[in-house]
Amino acid sequence: xxxxxxxxxxxxxxxxxxxxxxxxxxxxxxxxxxxxxxxxxxxxxxxxxxxxxxxxxxxxxxxxxxxxxxxxxxxxxxxxxxxxxxxxxxxxxxxxxxxxxxxxxxxxxxxxxxxxxxxxxxxxxxxxxxxxxxxxxxxxxxxxxxxxxxxxxxxxxxxxxxxxxxxxxxxxxxxxxxxxxxxxxxxxxxxxxxxxxxxxxxxxxxxxxxxxxxxxxxxxxxxxxxxxxxxxxxxxxxxxxxxxxxxxxxxxxxxxxxxxxxxxxxxxxxxxxxxxxxxxxxxxxxxxxxxxxxxxxxxxxx
Amino acid sequence: xxxxxxxxxxxxxxxxxxxxxxxxxxxxxxxxxxxxxxxxxxxxxxxxxxxxxxxxxxxxxxxxxxxxxxxxxxxxxxxxxxxxxxxxxxxxxxxxxxxxxxxxxxxxxxxxxxxxxxxxxxxxxxxxxxxxxxxxxxxxxxxxxxxxxxxxxxxxxxxxxxxxxxxxxxxxxxxxxxxxxxxxxxxxxxxxxxxxxxxx
Numbered sequence: 052x053x054x055x056x057x058x059x060x061x062x063x064x065x066x067x068x069x070x071x072x073x074x075x076x077x078x079x080x081x082x083x084x085x086x087x088x089x090x091x092x093x094x095x096x097x098x099x100x101x102x103x104x105x106x107x108x109x110x111x112x113x114x115x116x117x118x119x120x121x122x123x124x125x126x127x128x129x130x131x132x133x134x135x136x137x138x139x140x141x142x143x144x145x146x147x148x149x150x151x152x153x154x155x156x157x158x159x160x161x162x163x164x165x166x167x168x169x170x171x172x173x174x175x176x177x178x179x180x181x182x183x184x185x186x187x188x189x190x191x192x193x194x195x196x197x198x199x200x201x202x203x204x205x206x207x208x209x210x211x212x213x214x215x216x217x218x219x220x221x222x223x224x225x226x227x228x229x230x231x232x233x234x235x236x237x238x239x240x241x242x243x244x245x246x247x248x249x250x251x252x253x254x255x256x257x258x259x260x261x262x263x264x265x266x267x268x269x270x271x272x273x274x275x276x277x278x279x280x281x282x283x284x285x286x287x288x289x290x291x292x293x294x295x296x297x298x299x300x301x302x303x304x305x306x307x308x309x310x311x312x313x314x315x316x317x318x319x320x321x322x323x324x325x326x327x328x329x330x331x332x333x334x335x336x337x338x339x340x341x342x343x344x345x346x347x348x349x350x351x352x353x
Numbered sequence: 354x355x356x357x358x359x360x361x362x363x364x365x366x367x368x369x370x371x372x373x374x375x376x377x378x379x380x381x382x383x384x385x386x387x388x389x390x391x392x393x394x395x396x397x398x399x400x401x402x403x404x405x406x407x408x409x410x411x412x413x414x415x416x417x418x419x420x421x422x423x424x425x426x427x428x429x430x431x432x433x434x435x436x437x438x439x440x441x442x443x444x445x446x447x448x449x450x451x452x453x454x455x456x457x458x459x460x461x462x463x464x465x466x467x468x469x470x471x472x473x474x475x476x477x478x479x480x481x482x483x484x485x486x487x488x489x490x491x492x493x494x495x496x497x498x499x500x501x502x503x504x505x506x507x508x509x510x511x512x513x514x515x516x517x518x519x520x521x522x523x524x525x526x527x528x529x530x531x532x533x534x535x536x537x538x539x540x541x542x543x544x545x546x547x548x549x550x551x552x553x
Contacts (some may be wrong), residue, residue, distance in 0.1 A: 096516075096517045096535060096536050097452065097535060097536020097537050098450060098452040098453070098517055098518050098519050098520075098535070098536040098537060099447075099450045099451075099452065099453075099517050099518050100516060100517035101507070101510075101516045101517045101518075103516075104516040104517065220516060220517070220535070221535065348452065348536075349451040349452065350451070351451075351452065351455055351537070
């Protein structure tokens with residue numbers, strides 16, 4: 052080969068490295084955080100937040116969440132090695148060393164905190180950081196390995212971005228963001244348990260007490276139905292608390308009814324297929340619910 | 354975790370948990386949790402409070418549709434320093450913002466009523482981040498009779514600490530920002546604030 056090939060392979064390996072670091076941040080999970088943050092900002096504003104504020108808040112939130120996810124991968128690499136779903140993560144394959152990943156994660160957190168503090172406000176910065184600390188210490192290091200209610204409590208970390216979005220606009224918190232927080236908090240267990248049913252053998256092998264790994268699918272489905280019913284109720288509570296209009300309320304009712312139907316279908320079916328269908332719908336549900344929220348602010352039908 | 358959930362898998366997990374690493378994890382979790390709580394409380398304390406903000410001096414801005422330029426605060430005619438200002442409602446909007454389109458006709462109506470009844474509260478509009486032509490068409494269609502300043506690069510709103518549209522800022526006769534209503538304002542909220550301004 053020519054003398055160019057070492058240089059070319061160097062470039063290629065940089066590309067692989069970069070992709071590995073991006074994978075550390077779990078971009079798919081970050082996507083979901085953004086879906087909830089932007090509409091929350093519209094509701095908090097009662098109008099249209101400035102594009103600059105939205106961009107800065109999203110950047111800070113994505114950096115903080117990315118750092119938290121990378122820390123989670125460092126802490127969970129022993130589990131990830133055992134589970135099929137996570138076997139290709141960069142820390143398992145050795146593309147990135149744990150030390151490098153940890154330095155990367157801490158750098159992201161510092162960047163996120165400084166960026167939010169400087170360009171948004173201190174409350175948003177602190178909220179984002181506290182979500183990371185909660186996710187890493189309380190969920191990943193403690194509850195995930197010890198409690199079948201791990202995801203119930205751990206869901207709090209994923210619910211914080213709405214608080215960040217709200218405080219970015221208003222500089223403070225009130226009951227409305229608390230209800231938004233509760234929506235994501237209660238949505239998380241049925242969403243995640245549906246996925247965990249599909250991977251329950253994996254969780255068993257890794258010794259992680261995810262509910263479907265330690266309880267029957269029937270029992271899990273009953274819990275999912277209970278949480279879904281509570282979820283629908285809380286989404287409707289948002290209407291009086293945040294002065295939402297007809298568009299949001301109707302959307303919440305219809306989307307929630309479909310969620311319940313999908314949950315009951317899982318109870319009847321008890322197959323991984325029904326579980327995955329529920330998991331997929333749970334993502335569609337949350338996305339459409341929050342889009343309806345933003346649309347409601349813009350249209351204002353009362 | 355309730356005991357009735359215990360299964361063989363759960364038992365094997367307990368074996369793994371006799372690992373000395375576990376204790377460190379608990380300690381780490383505790384420290385992390387406390388740190389998060391302390392940081393949150395500190396932030397709430399740090400961001401709470403703060404005295405009233407002085408209304409920044411703005412302008413003169415080009416007046417939408419022509420006429421004398423627009424400045425803030427609105428100084429009462431015929432006064433020498435110390436300057437007294439009109440209690441003023443400053444309305445921030447843009448023609449492309451749907452909630453603004455819904456709100457401005459209501460604000461314009463309340464402002465016309467205030468002027469007709471000889472009220473003391475002055476109204477000033479700021480058409481921010483907008484094409485002046487689109488802003489003018491929007492203002493005319495909404496029945497606005499108060500002066501509106503052009504702010505195409507949106508430099509005024511950030512000086513009031515605002516970060517979107519619409520917003521309404523109330524400036525008292527002493528030149529302090531008395532209140533800010535973020536998002537769409539209703540006629541009754543607007544009248545409530547005008548009453549508070551007049552009573553100061």
